[in-house]
Amino acid sequence: MAESDTPAEVVDCVGMQCPLPVIKIAQAIKGLDAGQLLELLATDPGIEPDMHAWTRRTKNELVGITKDGEVFHVLVRKAG
Amino acid sequence: MWTGEGEGKVLYVHTHGVDDPGRCATPFFLAAAAAASDCEVAIYFTMYGPTLLQTDVVDKIGPKGDRGQPLAYFIDQARGVGVRFLVCQPSLELNDLALEDLIDDVEMIGGAAFNDLAIEADAVVSF
Numbered sequence: 001m002a003e004s005d006t007p008a009e010v011v012d013c014v015g016m017q018c019p020l021p022v023i024k025i026a027q028a029i030k031g032l033d034a035g036q037l038l039e040l041l042a043t044d045p046g047i048e049p050d051m052h053a054w055t056r057r058t059k060n061e062l063v064g065i066t067k068d069g070e071v072f073h074v075l076v077r078k079a080g
Numbered sequence: 081m082w083t084g085e086g087e088g089k090v091l092y093v094h095t096h097g098v099d100d101p102g103r104c105a106t107p108f109f110l111a112a113a114a115a116a117s118d119c120e121v122a123i124y125f126t127m128y129g130p131t132l133l134q135t136d137v138v139d140k141i142g143p144k145g146d147r148g149q150p151l152a153y154f155i156d157q158a159r160g161v162g163v164r165f166l167v168c169q170p171s172l173e174l175n176d177l178a179l180e181d182l183i184d185d186v187e188m189i190g191g192a193a194f195n196d197l198a199i200e201a202d203a204v205v206s207f
Contacts, residue, residue: 018109018113019109019110019112019113019116019157020157022112022113022116022117023112023113023116023157023160023161025116026116026117026118026161027116027161050113053117054116054117057087057088057117057118057119058087058117058118059087
């Protein structure tokens with residue numbers, strides 16, 4: 001499948017605390033096809049190390065993490 | 081006892097009970113995070129731990145007392161991502177409980193099974 005730079009799904013976890021962002025992204029990525037992008041929005045201050053750990057364990061690709069004000073934008077590409 | 085279907089195996093051991101509500105929730109949400117990371121996860125409730133699984137308790141206590149979420153919220157969160165709950169008979173007897181007093185789908189194991197799970201696990205985390 002061709003890779004796209006547009007997220008196939010955005011998961012809004014703004015205001016949620018650990019472990020909810022991890023649980024939400026784990027549930028959401030099940031519905032994606034391999035190679036599709038998922039964007040997670042989160043304000044949990046621990047999200048950056050959590051997403052590095054989560055993608056390493058699940059073999060999904062951490063495309064990048066940016067911060068816009070208080071909101072982290074985490075881009076993950078589903079593993080093939 | 082492990083199915084081997086996960087990318088790793090983590091066994092949590094929960095020894096705290098209803099008399100220490102501040103310590104009741106953390107094992108559940110760490111277990112939930114591990115299960116959401118493609119690990120196979122179980123929590124073994126021993127010593128006072130089984131008291132947390134009583135059907136008439138889970139909605140009445142929480143880590144912050146009357147503030148915040150009740151214990152049932154954390155239990156449901158863990159179960160929602162596939163965390164298994166295990167107890168042993170001596171711990172039930174210690175607390176004058178029977179399996180029927182607990183929430184559904186709690187599995188009974190014994191000491192040999194617990195040790196086998198621990199030896200086969202990639203990590204054992206005890207509280």
